[in-house]
Amino acid sequence: MSKTRPGNQKGKNQPKPGTVSRGKPSSKPTSRNQPAAAPLPELAKPLFNLSFHVKAWILMAVGGLLYLNSLGNQFALDDGIVIIHNQYVQDGFKGIWKILTRDAYDSWYQYMHAGQMLAGGRYRPLSIVVFAIENQLFGQSWFIKHLGNVLFYMLCIYSVFYFLRNHLLKRVSFGEDCAFIATLIFAIHPIHTEVIDNVKSLDEILSLTLIMSTFIFSLKYFETDNKKHLAAGLISFFLALLAKEYAVTLAVLLPVLFYVAGNKKASGAFYASIPYFGVLFIYLLVRKAAVGLSASAPGGEILNNPYLVATHSQQLATEWYVLGKYAFMLFFPYPLSSDYSYNVIPYHSFSDLSVILSILLYIALSVWGVRLVIRRNVLALPVLFYLGNIAMVSNFVLFIGASMGERLIFHSSLGFAVIVAYYLLYFTSKISLETKRVVFAILFVPIIGLSAAEVITRNPQWKSDQTLFLTDLHTVPNSIMVNGNAGARYVDMADRSRDSVQRIKYLDSARYCLIKSIILHKKSAYVTSYLNLGICYTRLLMPDSAAYCFQTVLDNFPHYPGVDACYANLVGAYSAIAHRYAAKQDFRSAISTLIRGTRLIPNNADIWDNLGGAYFTARMYDSARYAWGVTLKLNPRHPDALKGMNALEQLSKTPH
Numbered sequence: 001m002s003k004t005r006p007g008n009q010k011g012k013n014q015p016k017p018g019t020v021s022r023g024k025p026s027s028k029p030t031s032r033n034q035p036a037a038a039p040l041p042e043l044a045k046p047l048f049n050l051s052f053h054v055k056a057w058i059l060m061a062v063g064g065l066l067y068l069n070s071l072g073n074q075f076a077l078d079d080g081i082v083i084i085h086n087q088y089v090q091d092g093f094k095g096i097w098k099i100l101t102r103d104a105y106d107s108w109y110q111y112m113h114a115g116q117m118l119a120g121g122r123y124r125p126l127s128i129v130v131f132a133i134e135n136q137l138f139g140q141s142w143f144i145k146h147l148g149n150v151l152f153y154m155l156c157i158y159s160v161f162y163f164l165r166n167h168l169l170k171r172v173s174f175g176e177d178c179a180f181i182a183t184l185i186f187a188i189h190p191i192h193t194e195v196i197d198n199v200k201s202l203d204e205i206l207s208l209t210l211i212m213s214t215f216i217f218s219l220k221y222f223e224t225d226n227k228k229h230l231a232a233g234l235i236s237f238f239l240a241l242l243a244k245e246y247a248v249t250l251a252v253l254l255p256v257l258f259y260v261a262g263n264k265k266a267s268g269a270f271y272a273s274i275p276y277f278g279v280l281f282i283y284l285l286v287r288k289a290a291v292g293l294s295a296s297a298p299g300g301e302i303l304n305n306p307y308l309v310a311t312h313s314q315q316l317a318t319e320w321y322v323l324g325k326y327a328f329m330l331f332f333p334y335p336l337s338s339d340y341s342y343n344v345i346p347y348h349s350f351s352d353l354s355v356i357l358s359i360l361l362y363i364a365l366s367v368w369g370v371r372l373v374i375r376r377n378v379l380a381l382p383v384l385f386y387l388g389n390i391a392m393v394s395n396f397v398l399f400i401g402a403s404m405g406e407r408l409i410f411h412s413s414l415g416f417a418v419i420v421a422y423y424l425l426y427f428t429s430k431i432s433l434e435t436k437r438v439v440f441a442i443l444f445v446p447i448i449g450l451s452a453a454e455v456i457t458r459n460p461q462w463k464s465d466q467t468l469f470l471t472d473l474h475t476v477p478n479s480i481m482v483n484g485n486a487g488a489r490y491v492d493m494a495d496r497s498r499d500s501v502q503r504i505k506y507l508d509s510a511r512y513c514l515i516k517s518i519i520l521h522k523k524s525a526y527v528t529s530y531l532n533l534g535i536c537y538t539r540l541l542m543p544d545s546a547a548y549c550f551q552t553v554l555d556n557f558p559h560y561p562g563v564d565a566c567y568a569n570l571v572g573a574y575s576a577i578a579h580r581y582a583a584k585q586d587f588r589s590a591i592s593t594l595i596r597g598t599r600l601i602p603n604n605a606d607i608w609d610n611l612g613g614a615y616f617t618a619r620m621y622d623s624a625r626y627a628w629g630v631t632l633k634l635n636p637r638h639p640d641a642l643k644g645m646n647a648l649e650q651l652s653k654t655p656h
Contacts, residue, residue: 046176047437055180056161060154063187066452067150067196070459074142075199076468077338081108082200083131083145092136099125099132103291112561123291126242127203145199152205153196157187159212160414167219168261168378168418174425182421184444186414188451190458191333194406197462203244204410210240211247211411215257218276222262234279241283246411249388251280253381256373260380302523303481306342306403307395309523314347317355319395321348322404324358326390330409330416336458338472339479340404343520362387379422386415465489473513480520484529487513491536510536525556534566543573547600570597571607578614587618605635612644621648 048055075084086107088095103109104122131145138144161183169175195201217233220226240247254276258269287293302308307315322345337344348355365387372380389411391397402408424443428436461471469486476482490510497503514533518526534549550567553560574597581590594611601607612627625648631641 045433046180047433047440048180052165055165056158059161059180059183059187060157062184062448063157064150064154066188066455067153067459069456070150070197070462071143071146073146073197073459073463075145076462076465077198078200079198080465081105082128084140085111086128086131087111089128089131089135090140092132095132096129099128101290104128112559123287124203124242124244125290126239127200127206130202130206131199146197149196149199149202149205152202152209153192156205156209156212157183159209159216160186163212163216164418167216168257168381171261172378172422174429178418178421178425181424181440181444182414182418184448185417185420188448188455189330189333189413189417190336190451190454191329191406191409191413193336193455193458193462194338195410197459198407201407201410204407207240207243207246208411208414210236210243211250214240214247214250214254214276218254218272219257219262222258222264222272230275234275237276237279238283241280246389246392248280249385249392251277253384253388256384257381260373260376260378302342302521303526304401306345307347308342310347314349317348317350317352318345318403320355320358320362321345321352323362323390323394324354325404326409326412327358327361327416329406330413334454335475336406336454337476337479337482338462338468339476339481341402341479341481344476344479345403379419382415382418382422384415386412386419389415466492478520480517480526480529483513483517483520484526484532487511487517487529487536488532491532491539494539504540507536507540511540525552527553527557527560531560531563531566535569538566538569538573541573541577543570543577543600544596546570546573567601568604570601571604571610574607575610578610582614582617587614590614591618591620603634605631605638605641608634609638609641609644612641616644616647621651624648 050058082104083089087110088098088102088107091098098106104124130148134141134144134148161179164182165176165179169179172178195204213236214233217229217236221229221233237247237250240250251273255269255273258264258272259266262269262272264272284293307318310318322340325345350356365383369380369383369387372383390409393400393405393408395403400408424440428439431439461467465485466489469482469489472479472482473486487510490506490513494503494506494510497506511533514529514536517529518533521529530549530552534546534553537543537546537549547567547570550563550570553563574593578590578593581587581593591611591614594607594614597607598604598611608627608631612624612631615621615624615627624644628641628644628648631638632645635641
């Protein structure tokens, strides 16, 4: 039989590949709730004559091997907020109830002595429960948590392939190949590195896996009429909602799936979705009890509200630009970055060609998606899956507190992969099998090689905050967040360095990055950078500048953790400077330095004690007595001040 192009077959009774044909009912329906099976088009011989399980293992192995060198990584980026500084995770099993009944960042807000600082209202407890279980069983193990992400990613790959091959594409003439190639594109896509390498992003992996599970079991129920499959589908849906809010899109996608791939009429697709609507209602009740239903309003911090200083027109245009950038990065995922916050993506206007093209692209996709639904074409689901999930992170539906993020395209990338795979096979459908194998080998060998090179290179860059931010400093040099974090890491490197010359170089680099982040911030004060800049100035023995930075932090964030300890560290800086002056017999400058210190930190006993010592060395005994008296008021048992007072008593008894 000669091959025909998809969507172009002729003949009255011949269905189009990609379109589910109702066909003529048989005399024996497969179940009381399902219409008779439609006649299937003749399936094309697959490119590779391998069983489902062999192909599944190949795909999972490819995905797992790409991230094998991530297993030695530590924690980076948001891992600190979600795992390290999350007391509920540290509590293991005991913390699970609090995880299930609170905002994802609740423990962090308490640590910072602040209310909700990030816009959005995050209720996604499932991945955090997994972290708590891992902590209970294995402790704070970097290896276990990264291994968990890789294994869950492999499970996600399996669920994607199973759904595409055994359900969505099974009636398409080249469905076997389309499922394999689409899953392969998904598995190797470099834009997924943030999701797998950043442990915190397990929520993305669990969410997509459970959405696939919901699709699989809901369709299995139609095929078997087995209530266990219905129950499994409903449970999967609820867990998907607990993983991340993306699953609310299934309120639209499930009826589409049932209509397109479930062989249901429009009314039947709606009625079949009612149990899932019930699960969504229960989830909303649970969410309302935990964090409320409405997302918090955009905050006044520009890093959590990237459009804070944009006009309304600039915000809308930039949001459209970001949607276009997402689509572009699915085709050309380079370079990759951990940050796309304010100043990384400049504000755009509706006169920009990139914005206009993005609007036209998404209008075309939306119209196409509706037409595909009307035609009952299986491509309707991947198109709407792409659009629905990207809408969730577009800032049009909900404000998410960020302009863009590689992890945010994880779900939509699956829709992209299916569409690309479908049309690769569509345009090669007329060539012979042997020629097609050569064409796909020529096409995919370099794609797999380039993807593997980028992924394997990117993984070690996610090893820690130090490797991540010092790398991305070159990729996004105008990022406030990256400059601020890179500066903090340079301070850490200086503290670990035993080479005095290299130490100063690190501190100079830290100062440059931190000042740049503060200048770029523009709005109010970037308190984290001010705090780290103050620490940097302390290390450089510039305590007056350090004190200014610490005071700026307190002016903007009165209860910021750690500032008191930073002020206490200034004692050492003032004392070191005074010691240098004293070594040159310049006691006046030494005393002046310590007096400035007492004015900045008047309640620190150690700096008053050092001032007393300076006065004593300069033979200003009355002033020394006063300084040590203040010391003992602050700390009655201060040993050095007691010794100083005793020395003064001995002097008073010594005849002159």
